[in-house]
Every structure is written in C-alpha cells, then in structure tokens.
Amino acid sequence: MEKAVRKERRVFMTGNEVVAWAALAAGAVHMFGYPITPQNEIMHYWRRLAPEYGRGFLQTEDELSAGFTAIGAIIAGKAAFSATAGPGTILFQEPLSMAEMMRLPLVLVVQQRGGPSTATVIYSQQEVTLACFGGNGEGMRLVYSTASHQELYDYTIKAFHHAWSYRFPTLVLGDGYQAKMREALIIYDPAERGWEAIPAEPILGPERIQGGGRPLLHLRNAFSVEEELAEVLREHLDDFARAAPELVEYEFTGEPGAEILVAAHGIVGRAARAAVEELRAEGRPVNFFRAITLRPFPEEALLEALRISGGAMLVVESAVGQFGRMARLAVAGEPLRSFKTLYRPGVGIAAEEIKEAVLA
Amino acid sequence: MSELSMPRCWNRETKPHSFCPGCGHGLVLKALGMAVDELELAEQVTFACDIGCSLLAWNFFNFPSLQTHHGRTIPVMVGLKKADSKRVAVAYMGDGGGYSIGLQHLVSTAVRDDPVTVILVNNTVYAMTGGQMAPTTLPGQKTETTPFGRDEAETGFPLKGPELLAGVVHPEAYLARGTVAQVLRLKKTIQKGLETQRKGHFAFIEALSTCPTNWRTNAAATWSFLEREMSDYYQTAEIPH
Ligand SMILES: Cc1ncc(C[n+]2csc(CCOP(=O)(O)OP(=O)(O)O)c2C)c(N)n1
Ligand code: SF4
Ligand SMILES: [Mg+2]
Numbered sequence: 001m002e003k004a005v006r007k008e009r010r011v012f013m014t015g016n017e018v019v020a021w022a023a024l025a026a027g028a029v030h031m032f033g034y035p036i037t038p039q040n041e042i043m044h045y046w047r048r049l050a051p052e053y054g055r056g057f058l059q060t061e062d063e064l065s066a067g068f069t070a071i072g073a074i075i076a077g078k079a080a081f082s083a084t085a086g087p088g089t090i091l092f093q094e095p096l097s098m099a100e101m102m103r104l105p106l107v108l109v110v111q112q113r114g115g116p117s118t119a120t121v122i123y124s125q126q127e128v129t130l131a132c133f134g135g136n137g138e139g140m141r142l143v144y145s146t147a148s149h150q151e152l153y154d155y156t157i158k159a160f161h162h163a164w165s166y167r168f169p170t171l172v173l174g175d176g177y178q179a180k181m182r183e184a185l186i187i188y189d190p191a192e193r194g195w196e197a198i199p200a201e202p203i204l205g206p207e208r209i210q211g212g213g214r215p216l217l218h219l220r221n222a223f224s225v226e227e228e229l230a231e232v233l234r235e236h237l238d239d240f241a242r243a244a245p246e247l248v249e250y251e252f253t254g255e256p257g258a259e260i261l262v263a264a265h266g267i268v269g270r271a272a273r274a275a276v277e278e279l280r281a282e283g284r285p286v287n288f289f290r291a292i293t294l295r296p297f298p299e300e301a302l303l304e305a306l307r308i309s310g311g312a313m314l315v316v317e318s319a320v321g322q323f324g325r326m327a328r329l330a331v332a333g334e335p336l337r338s339f340k341t342l343y344r345p346g347v348g349i350a351a352e353e354i355k356e357a358v359l360a
Numbered sequence: 361m362s363e364l365s366m367p368r369c370w371n372r373e374t375k376p377h378s379f380c381p382g383c384g385h386g387l388v389l390k391a392l393g394m395a396v397d398e399l400e401l402a403e404q405v406t407f408a409c410d411i412g413c414s415l416l417a418w419n420f421f422n423f424p425s426l427q428t429h430h431g432r433t434i435p436v437m438v439g440l441k442k443a444d445s446k447r448v449a450v451a452y453m454g455d456g457g458g459y460s461i462g463l464q465h466l467v468s469t470a471v472r473d474d475p476v477t478v479i480l481v482n483n484t485v486y487a488m489t490g491g492q493m494a495p496t497t498l499p500g501q502k503t504e505t506t507p508f509g510r511d512e513a514e515t516g517f518p519l520k521g522p523e524l525l526a527g528v529v530h531p532e533a534y535l536a537r538g539t540v541a542q543v544l545r546l547k548k549t550i551q552k553g554l555e556t557q558r559k560g561h562f563a564f565i566e567a568l569s570t571c572p573t574n575w576r577t578n579a580a581a582t583w584s585f586l587e588r589e590m591s592d593y594y595q596t597a598e599i600p601h
Binding site for chain 1: 406415418425431432437443444464467468
C-alpha cells in the first residue's frame, strides 16, 4: 500500500478534503459510504484518490450497510471507515452498537448538520448525544470534537490509531461549516510524527491467538444469561475507565481569580476563544475551556478549570445543552457561583454574541 | 446423530447442538458442513450468523464464525470479503433477517454480484421471537400475529426470494431453493453456491426448514407441513435467471 503523504506540506483545503487525506495518510484501507450532505466530498475525494494508493471504496445501499461492511473489513484485519451526518448518524447507531459490544475499531467521521430529522444540510452541534450515547449501551466509544482543519487532520489520524489500540469504536465530529470551508493546514506523514502503522490485525481467525494458545474462532454478540453479559461489560467498562486518563484531551487557558469560565467544543470553541481573547484585551479576566474528547469527557480538567475560575461558568454550543449536560454533570456537587448558557440549536455562534453573554 | 455422521468441520465441543428437537436449522448446517468438507474449504470459510435462531450456530463449526446484528449479516460478509478476497464468506440467516429487515442488503448485494454465499432458512415464521408472521408465512397459516390465518388481502403473498432475485442477478450468479427434506440435494446446492463464490459471483440458497416449536406440530405434522404446504408453494430447484 503506497503512502499518500510523504513530505510535510502546507495546503489550503475544505474540511471534507482534509478528512480524505487524513484517512489516506493514516493508512486506512477501505471506505464504505452512503451519500449525505455535508460529508459527500469525503467520499468523492477518497474515491478518486483511493486507486492511486491501493485503497478500496464501496458505495453501499444505506448507512446500515456502510457501517456493517466496514465492520466486516475490520474483522478481516483492515482499517476501514465511513463518514456521515444527521439522519445517517442515526442509522449508524446499529453498527456502532455492534462495534461497542464486540470491541471493533470502527471509525466514523460525522459532519454535523441541523436536526432533528432532515432539518438542514448546513451546520449544528446537535449530534453530540447521538455520537456519545446513541447506542443501546453505555457509550463505550471515543469521540473527538475538532475545531480546525488542522485538528480534523490530526484527530482523524489519531482516531484510527486509538480505535485499533484501545478497541473502541471512534468518532470524529466536525460540522457542515468545517466540511465546506477552506482553511490552511499542514499535512504530514504520520510516521514522521511518531505514529507507526495502524495496529490492525485480523480480529477473528486462526491468526488471532488468545490466552491458552487457542485461536479465536468464535466471536459472540448475543448472550444467554445476565451474568455472562455482566462479566463482559464489566471488562469493557473497566478498560474504558482505565484508558480515560490517557485519552482525555482539552484546551484550557486562564488564571486564578477570573470572573467566569467560558466552556465550549468544536468550532464554537474557536469563537469562544476569540471572545475570551477580546475580553482579556479589554481588561476582563475570563478563562477558557474547550473539550476535545467528548467521550471520555475531560471531567476532572473541567472541574479544576471551574475552581480556578471561582465557580462561574458559561456554556456555549450550537445545540440545547447536549454538551452542557455533560459539562454540568462533570461539575455536579461543586458549589457554583453561576451557570449561564448560550444555546443556539443548529445555528452558528459568533464571538460577539459570546462576549455579550459573558457581560450580561 | 452418530459421531461418524458428523461433518469434520463441525465443532464437536458444542454438540449436541441447542436447536429444538425436530428443528431444521441443524439439517441445513449439516448440509453446509458436508459441502465444506467435500470441497475441503474449512480453512477458507468465515461463517457469520444473523440474529434469530441462526445465532445458535455461532460456535457450531471449527472455522472462524461470528454473530452479527439482526438483518446485517450480508453486509458484514461483503465487507469481510472485500478486505480479504481469499476467504470464503458464508452468511447464514432466517427469513425474517434476510427477507424483511435486511432485504435491502440482499437485493443490493445480488445487484452488485458480490462474491458471497448467502444461506437463508425459510421456516415461515420469526422463530426466535416466538412465532410471528414472516414474509414467508403461507396464506392462511396461523402465527402469533396472524392468529386467524395469514390474510393475503391484508398482508400480501409470501415472498419468494430466489425468484425475486432472478430479475437482478448477474448471469453467472447462483440461485436455488433446497429443503431439509432432502439434505444430500441441499448439500449439492450449497456446494454449487460455494463454488460460484469462488468463481467471483454471488450465490443465494434458500432452504425450506422446520420449526415444530412455533408451528406447534408433532413430528408427523411437522414433516407434512414441510413436504406438502411449503413444498407446494415454494419450488425446490435451481432458479433460472
Ligand atoms: C433490529 C432488531 N429488531 C428486532 C430484533 C428481534 N429479533 C430477534 S430474532 C428476530 C426474528 C428472527 O426471525 P428469522 O430471521 O426468521 O429467524 P428464525 O429465528 O426464524 O430462524 C427478531 C425480529 C432484533 N434482534 N433486532
Ligand atoms: S424455535 Fe424453531 S427455528 Fe428456533 S430452534 Fe426451535 S425449532 Fe428451530
Ligand atoms: Mg424464520
């Protein structure tokens, strides 16, 4: 399989193009996809580039099939992924839940669009709950929320590595603005930054030797008794809890004695950062927190940030409390001086509005 | 069943199997086991079973096997085959999984001529969930959701899968219907299905099967329903296309 990116270079691309290049650079072998705006160009770019680098593509009959064909390829030991949005993210809960149960490293890029249902093809941050907890289980997934094209590139690469290393399905959240907008970034060969090849291997078959030297020949998704399931889930939950400290990522800037902490994720985090910088320039001490992993959630870091910020927080998101609920839960029990929200479901948020909300 | 008659690729540790007495699933899996043994394919086969009574087959064989998600066994095997074309992919499912919740996958896979072998067990009911109407339930047949008999005016006619696919498959694809009443013939049919996949084409075999538990039939009535009602409605043959 030929390397797609050898020399580091500065490029100016749409977010969808970035994802296609990131997946190629990471060493993904197959993409399975079904058209939905605003992610279509991920598929288009991948489809055109894939043959040059010895990679595969299949346009499936729906997102269920996209997810389950990817799972089949993964079981055969190949890094495979898909991309979707909105109603497609709903259908993806089926394969994601199977991937959670069977610990399959399914990678899914979600370019969030307005919801519920068909709504808009434009933009939102309304797919957070679905991305984190959409399955009929406990949310045993890794979810990254990206704020720039550079992060789309970096975290798509990371998603493949962590999915295969930790064996949890992994989602990269972008949104329609990021998907369609052009921005400068550096693309690079992941090997140059210390990422070895994706640790992919057949998940089922004589090659896969388990404890006692027995080959793994039978993979299960259904259990007959409660105790059997409980035992398996306990192991998964423990693995997730153990991995969480290694996986959580966030951005924090601030100092003790601030009047408030502004918390956000994704590209709203960018507007929030800009608002905080302007307020500081005007002499207002305001702190800033951006969650990069939504699963596992950077709970302790947020709590610490809130303490430094004197117990006052403003949560900003293009949804009604999907991120806010997780933030609120992370600081539950902590005495709060104030908890303000700026929620705009399916609508972009400018730095100016965030400034106003801080000052209100 | 005696030790001697057990196909070599069967996993002895999981026998006797856990299907109900008189269930046809075991006979379909016997035909598959014999077909794989005779073609010496045990090293190549990966077997995936759907959710339905087919899930009981998850550790039935000595080859790599997995349970999937209801209706989604075909795409899992399509993806597996795409990623590793040396494997022989067998997707095993019920009539609910293949003809109802997963029908879009069956038709699309047939249209694309994906090189996988699909074996679908037609027992005229959703067995695992307690005997509801399936797409294959016969006119007048009583099930939990057709307690007065299937009314075609309301629910349409039973779906004939291979005949449905005949309109869309590649000329080299293989379509057939067999029955557990003729296990050796069923084995030959499955062999052709496996060989078709190895030649790079799609193969689909429906097996008429029995579910005495949900039919609430004794041995004689079970056999008679299979051999008369079902076989009258569903032609057991290779389906021309
Ligand atoms: C998405 C989903 N819907 C419903 C079910 C419940 N369910 C389990 S098995 C089954 C039907 C099985 O019938 P069939 O496919 O005919 O297999 P059989 O048990 O008759 O062999 C259903 C509806 C499920 N597991 N998943
Ligand atoms: S319920 Fe029917 S199909 Fe299921 S194992 Fe029993 S007899 Fe077989
Ligand atoms: Mg059935």
